[in-house]
Amino acid sequence: MRLIRLGAEPTRVGVDVRAALSAWGVGDAVLGGVAMLGVTPPDCPRPLDAVVVLPRGVLVVVGVDLPDPAVRLEAPLAGQWKIDGWPLSRPDGATNPAAEALEAATAVARRIQDMRGEPLPVTTVVAVGPYVSQVVQPTGDLNRGVRVLHPKPTTLLAAARELATSDRPCSAEHAAKLLAVLAPTGTPPDHRRLRDEGFPDAAADLASASTMLLPKVVPARRRPGWLPYAAAAVVAVLVVVAVVVVLVSGGSPASSTSTTAAPEPTTVVVDGRNFAPKGADRTEDCAAHAFGDVQAWLSGHMCLQLRRAQYETSVDGRKVGIAVAELSLPDATRAGELHRVASAAGSGGVVALVKEGREWAGGPASFDRSAIRTALTNARVRIAQAVWAEGDANPADPALVALAEQALRLPAAQ
Numbered sequence: 001m002r003l004i005r006l007g008a009e010p011t012r013v014g015v016d017v018r019a020a021l022s023a024w025g026v027g028d029a030v031l032g033g034v035a036m037l038g039v040t041p042p043d044c045p046r047p048l049d050a051v052v053v054l055p056r057g058v059l060v061v062v063g064v065d066l067p068d069p070a071v072r073l074e075a076p077l078a079g080q081w082k083i084d085g086w087p088l089s090r091p092d093g094a095t096n097p098a099a100e101a102l103e104a105a106t107a108v109a110r111r112i113q114d115m116r117g118e119p120l121p122v123t124t125v126v127a128v129g130p131y132v133s134q135v136v137q138p139t140g141d142l143n144r145g146v147r148v149l150h151p152k153p154t155t156l157l158a159a160a161r162e163l164a165t166s167d168r169p170c171s172a173e174h175a176a177k178l179l180a181v182l183a184p185t186g187t188p189p190d191h192r193r194l195r196d197e198g199f200p201d202a203a204a205d206l207a208s209a210s211t212m213l214l215p216k217v218v219p220a221r222r223r224p225g226w227l228p229y230a231a232a233a234v235v236a237v238l239v240v241v242a243v244v245v246v247l248v249s250g251g252s253p254a255s256s257t258s259t260t261a262a263p264e265p266t267t268v269v270v271d272g273r274n275f276a277p278k279g280a281d282r283t284e285d286c287a288a289h290a291f292g293d294v295q296a297w298l299s300g301h302m303c304l305q306l307r308r309a310q311y312e313t314s315v316d317g318r319k320v321g322i323a324v325a326e327l328s329l330p331d332a333t334r335a336g337e338l339h340r341v342a343s344a345a346g347s348g349g350v351v352a353l354v355k356e357g358r359e360w361a362g363g364p365a366s367f368d369r370s371a372i373r374t375a376l377t378n379a380r381v382r383i384a385q386a387v388w389a390e391g392d393a394n395p396a397d398p399a400l401v402a403l404a405e406q407a408l409r410l411p412a413a414q
Helices: 014-022 098-114 139-143 153-163 172-182 191-196 227-251 292-299 332-343 398-407
Strands: 002-005 034-039 048-054 057-065 070-074 122-129 132-138 146-149 266-270 273-283 305-315 318-328 371-377 380-388
Touching: 002 014, 014 034, 014 048, 014 057, 014 122, 014 153, 034 172, 048 098, 048 172, 057 098, 057 153, 098 122, 098 146, 098 172, 122 132, 122 153, 132 139, 132 146, 139 146, 146 153, 146 266, 172 191, 273 398, 292 332, 305 398, 318 398, 332 371, 332 380, 371 398, 380 398
Parallel strands: 002 034, 057 122, 070 132, 122 146
Antiparallel strands: 034 048, 048 057, 132 266, 266 273, 273 305, 305 318, 318 380, 371 380
């Protein structure tokens, strides 16, 4: 990733955005592309923390400074944002900063279209800070190409790989034109540096190249002169329709009847990874849903409540089942005792919901031989498990261990 700093960061969290992008280093070994920092594209309503031009997409990064760090941020595109259950309140009166981000991304898409730039998908990243542990977004918002996240190298990288999805890469020649379109001042990197960032030569992708918005000279067979312009018109109409859909679905206030509609399923994002909820349960009979030494300890001690939840995620296209259990004890002393028992190898644990008939399509049949991690917070003990949905599992599998660590930060209620 090559960085071009065109102005100061418009938000405090923009410093974290720049640090995350810088961590990838120059070249395409990690991702590639060019990031313009502190840029204000023509007709854009506000300066942007970054516009990232990748071989297969454009990311508009808009920073949002929260009043305080947060454990959990609920960030729908339409509706009130909430920080740890409290409605977001900012000095400027904004209750949903996503509307500003969508407006900026729409302006960038319109600029690319009007200037006949390479027709790459334009998506949005809302970078929030100073720190957020969990971000909850409706699944429909994720499908619209919008990610709300705390900018770290891992979270931004995951978002870029999910959002930059053009079926063919943008050439170095077109990348230079695209950068010039979005930042009229300054000079884009030369073609050699753009090739180093993963943009191929025009000759390399000539066979699959589109002449929709930037016609190329085609030797030999002569094509009717009106074809490129007709194709451009069609693409322009499609882009306008897409922009309207994004604005209507993401930026308009909810209708008066929306309060009675069924809530949209949400996806929890931790460190840039999506976890889809697959059911939850709550009970005060903790021992009845435990086994081994953990059950024995719970049978002789008071436990106020057990919350269980399960999620699904994937690693390199392979599905993973996640089980989370949270036990609430009367005080921190007894929670510490239970944590020591649950942390010992072979000491048992909490029965996963799938073993009680709460399976889901494509999920694991059981959590046998899952990777397990535990955590203690005040008077609560959390146990997280991760297992491959199909195939053999190894509790020491580094991928599953890392997922179990992340799962400790997932909510035990859905």
